[in-house]
Amino acid sequence: MEKNNLDSLDTIFQDKVDREIKIEPKDYMPDAYRKTLIRQISQHAHSEIVGQLPEANWVTRAPNLRRKAVLLAKIQDEAGHGLYLYSAVETLGADREDTIDDLHEGRAKYSSIFNYPTLTWADMGMVGWLVDGAAIMNQVPLCRCSYGPYARAMVRVCKEESFHQRQGFEIVTQLAQGTPVQKEMAQEALNRWWWPALMMFGPNDADSTHTAQSMKWKIKRHTNDELRQMFVDATVPQAELIGLKIPDNDLKFNEETGHYDFGEIDWDEFWQVVKGYGPCNTERVSARKKAKEDGLWVREAANVYAEKRARRNKKVS
Amino acid sequence: MTKQEALFEFLLRKADDSLILGHRLSEWCGHGPILEEDIALTNISLDLIGQATELYKYAAEVEGKGRTEDDLAFLRIEREYKNVLLVEQLNGDFGKTIVRQFFFDHFEHLLYEGLMNSTDERISAIATKTIKEIKYHLRHSSEWVIRLGDGTEESHNRVQASVTDLSRFINELFFQDEVDEILINEGIIPDVKTFRVAFENNMNKILEEATLSLPEEKWQLSGGRKGVHSEHLGYLLAELQYMQRTYPGMEW
Ligand SMILES: [Fe+2]
Ligand SMILES: [Fe+2]
Numbered sequence: 195m196e197k198n199n200l201d202s203l204d205t206i207f208q209d210k211v212d213r214e215i216k217i218e219p220k221d222y223m224p225d226a227y228r229k230t231l232i233r234q235i236s237q238h239a240h241s242e243i244v245g246q247l248p249e250a251n252w253v254t255r256a257p258n259l260r261r262k263a264v265l266l267a268k269i270q271d272e273a274g275h276g277l278y279l280y281s282a283v284e285t286l287g288a289d290r291e292d293t294i295d296d297l298h299e300g301r302a303k304y305s306s307i308f309n310y311p312t313l314t315w316a317d318m319g320m321v322g323w324l325v326d327g328a329a330i331m332n333q334v335p336l337c338r339c340s341y342g343p344y345a346r347a348m349v350r351v352c353k354e355e356s357f358h359q360r361q362g363f364e365i366v367t368q369l370a371q372g373t374p375v376q377k378e379m380a381q382e383a384l385n386r387w388w389w390p391a392l393m394m395f396g397p398n399d400a401d402s403t404h405t406a407q408s409m410k411w412k413i414k415r416h417t418n419d420e421l422r423q424m425f426v427d428a429t430v431p432q433a434e435l436i437g438l439k440i441p442d443n444d445l446k447f448n449e450e451t452g453h454y455d456f457g458e459i460d461w462d463e464f465w466q467v468v469k470g471y472g473p474c475n476t477e478r479v480s481a482r483k484k485a486k487e488d489g490l491w492v493r494e495a496a497n498v499y500a501e502k503r504a505r506r507n508k509k510v511s
Numbered sequence: 512m513t514k515q516e517a518l519f520e521f522l523l524r525k526a527d528d529s530l531i532l533g534h535r536l537s538e539w540c541g542h543g544p545i546l547e548e549d550i551a552l553t554n555i556s557l558d559l560i561g562q563a564t565e566l567y568k569y570a571a572e573v574e575g576k577g578r579t580e581d582d583l584a585f586l587r588i589e590r591e592y593k594n595v596l597l598v599e600q601l602n603g604d605f606g607k608t609i610v611r612q613f614f615f616d617h618f619e620h621l622l623y624e625g626l627m628n629s630t631d632e633r634i635s636a637i638a639t640k641t642i643k644e645i646k647y648h649l650r651h652s653s654e655w656v657i658r659l660g661d662g663t664e665e666s667h668n669r670v671q672a673s674v675t676d677l678s679r680f681i682n683e684l685f686f687q688d689e690v691d692e693i694l695i696n697e698g699i700i701p702d703v704k705t706f707r708v709a710f711e712n713n714m715n716k717i718l719e720e721a722t723l724s725l726p727e728e729k730w731q732l733s734g735g736r737k738g739v740h741s742e743h744l745g746y747l748l749a750e751l752q753y754m755q756r757t758y759p760g761m762e763w
Binding site: 243246247250253254255256257258259260261262263266267269270273274276277280315365368369372373375376481484485488489490491492493494495496498499502 | 534537538540541542543544545546547548549550553554556557560561563564567580581584585604605606657658659661662663665666669750751753754755758761762763
């Protein structure tokens with residue numbers, strides 16, 4: 195295509211975005227926009243799938259029938275989110291299995307939070323309350339993302355995420371109101387999960403490479419720091435309500451700004467986990483890889499059987 | 512044995528079947544061979560845990576000693592679990608999980624059809640709700656048996672090996688004792704002997720389409736209904752009961 199032509203297509207595209215008209219799969223979009231979306235949506239899909247693992251770690255040890263069922267249903271939702279998101283990636287011309295291979299070969303990332311271990315039952319509460327809580331902050335604005343299929347997938351996902359956050363908070367509340375042992379279990383878990391949850395929003399705005407462009411394309415609506423602040427403001431009163439202490443001595447409500455001030459995140463830890471050296475990076479990726487490898491014969495059988503059937507049907511008709 | 516005792520025992524047996532199999536299937540969560548099957552196995556697991564909950568609730572009421580559904584599910588010792596041996600067997604590969612499910616679903620389908628006509632209203636209500644779930648499970652496991660049996664050479668060999676291996680647990684599904692006698696006389700449960708032939712015909716029809724077959728030799732195990740299990744159950748219970756045993760008497 196002529197350069198002039200492309201320029202005008204880009205202008206039309208940006209104009210649509212500015213006017214909040216959704217971009218659909220068959221519409222023109224700049225290559226960089228497509229690439230950014232493929233990267234972001236597939237990372238999001240991987241996060242849902244890898245995110246099953248820390249919670250699946252407690253399914254067989256859930257303390258009663260109701261908790262077992264709720265936890266299982268919650269993890270199943272996450273698998274469903276993965277499915278919608280992989281479908282959204284495919285509308286951009288990427289192949290689901292290829293993007294999964296990228297994950298398995300370390301070429302694609304997923305949310306670092308899932309590289310932390312779930313060590314006690316209280317962690318099921320923390321994951322729901324804090325991790326799903328932070329995910330909601332990130333995902334609600336994505337319901338208005340400029341790319342139609344992603345925005346629509348997010349609408350479905352967000353409905354379920356609020357149930358996830360509630361079931362987590364319910365677990366934590368039960369513990370906080372329980373015996374001293376249970377209360378301690380909850381506090382200890384909060385101590386471990388609080389900072390990693392804040393890291394879920396990514397680097398500070400000053401260090402965030404993609405934010406400005408993503409905001410211009412209306413893939414992103416808020417900066418990392420804005421979202422992190424929203425999360426802190428929403429979560430601190432919840433912790434106070436149930437009598438748990440946020441492990442941050444610098445945390446203080448600022449009357450002037452109307453927001454909570456909070457301490458500095460340990461960015462060394464953040465980058466270490468992002469680069470693959472968190473507590474469970476190796477375990478998470480190898481569990482997913484193993485599932486795919488162990489399932490290879492099943493997928494082959496299903497394909498071969500489908501072909502046989504199609505052939506037989508052809509003969510009959 | 513009184514009618515009440517027999518009813519309690521029957522409910523425990525069926526609740527334990529559902530709980531233990533539901534637990535086994537939940538072990539697949541996050542590790543399924545494809546995402547769609549991860550979701551499907553979790554679905555079936557959820558149905559089974561839901562069924563177990565209903566049955567334990569009723570069992571606890573029938574017993575009338577103030578125990579709850581959770582007490583029954585989590586706080587008995589190994590010999591007090593009355594599930595059939597089939598459901599506690601290890602998941603193995605996906606094909607083995609499917610074959611285990613296939614045998615179980617075929618039995619459950621006929622049993623619950625009978626239970627829908629139970630003279631016990633609570634049981635017939637539970638059965639009417641459960642039969643819908645079982646029909647879905649049955650369709651799911653049967654379709655996979657066909658796919659894997661008539662798929663590749665590898666899948667055929669794998670799934671045939673599982674059919675052969677697990678077939679020794681089939682007969683126990685039809686176990687009967689005094690408990691059943693009392694309840695059959697009361698019209699509370701069907702006599703499973705009456706659908707043994709249908710069970711075998713239904714299964715064989717699908718196995719044939721799948722190019723699979725049950726072994727000639729009828730080597731049969733039992734013991735589960737009397738609380739004598741395979742070595743696998745103890746480990747399963749160690750996980751299942753971990754929280755309740757470690758933190759006695761707490762609410763979660
Ligand atoms: Fe999710
Ligand atoms: Fe979630």
